[in-house]
Amino acid sequence: MDDDIETYLSYLGLLRIIRRKKRMATIKATRTSIFPKGGDTWESIALRELPDMASKEAISILQSWNLHVFMRPAAAKDSTRAGNPILPSDVIFVAPPQA
Numbered sequence: 001m002d003d004d005i006e007t008y009l010s011y012l013g014l015l016r017i018i019r020r021k022k023r024m025a026t027i028k029a030t031r032t033s034i035f036p037k038g039g040d041t042w043e044s045i046a047l048r049e050l051p052d053m054a055s056k057e058a059i060s061i062l063q064s065w066n067l068h069v070f071m072r073p074a075a076a077k078d079s080t081r082a083g084n085p086i087l088p089s090d091v092i093f094v095a096p097p098q099a
Contacts, residue, residue, distance in 0.1 A: 029098065031093055031095050031097065031098060032093070032094050032095035033091050033092060033093045033094060033095075034049065034091075034092050034094055035088060035089070035090070035091065035092070036086050036087070036088055036090060036092055037088070038088055039084075040086055040088075041084055041086065042059045042062055042063060042070075042086070043055060043059060045062060045086075045092060045094070046058035046059045046062055049062075049094040050062070050094070062092070062093075062094070065093045065094075065095075065096060065097070066090075066092055066093055068090075069085055069086060069087075069090050069092065070085070072085045
C-alpha cells in the first residue's frame, strides 16, 4: 500500500479492519434450511423435507438439528401458538451440521 494511504487509513482505524478481513476465513458451503409455511408442524416438515425416512425418525432428527426451536418454552394454552412451537419466521435446518 502507498505510505500516504496507509497513514490515512491507519488514522481512521480502517487499516486494522482491512488487515483483519484478509485473515478471516470464508464460508464455502451453507447448511440447507427452510422457513416453515404457516401452520407447519414437525410432522409436516418431516414429510415434505425428509420423505425417504420413517415419520417418527425424521421428526426426531429434525428436532435434534433444530434445538433452538424444539427447546423453546411452550406457549400459553390460550395462545394462537399453543401446541406448536414452530413459527413462520424460524429457520429450520433440514440437513445435518457440517463437520
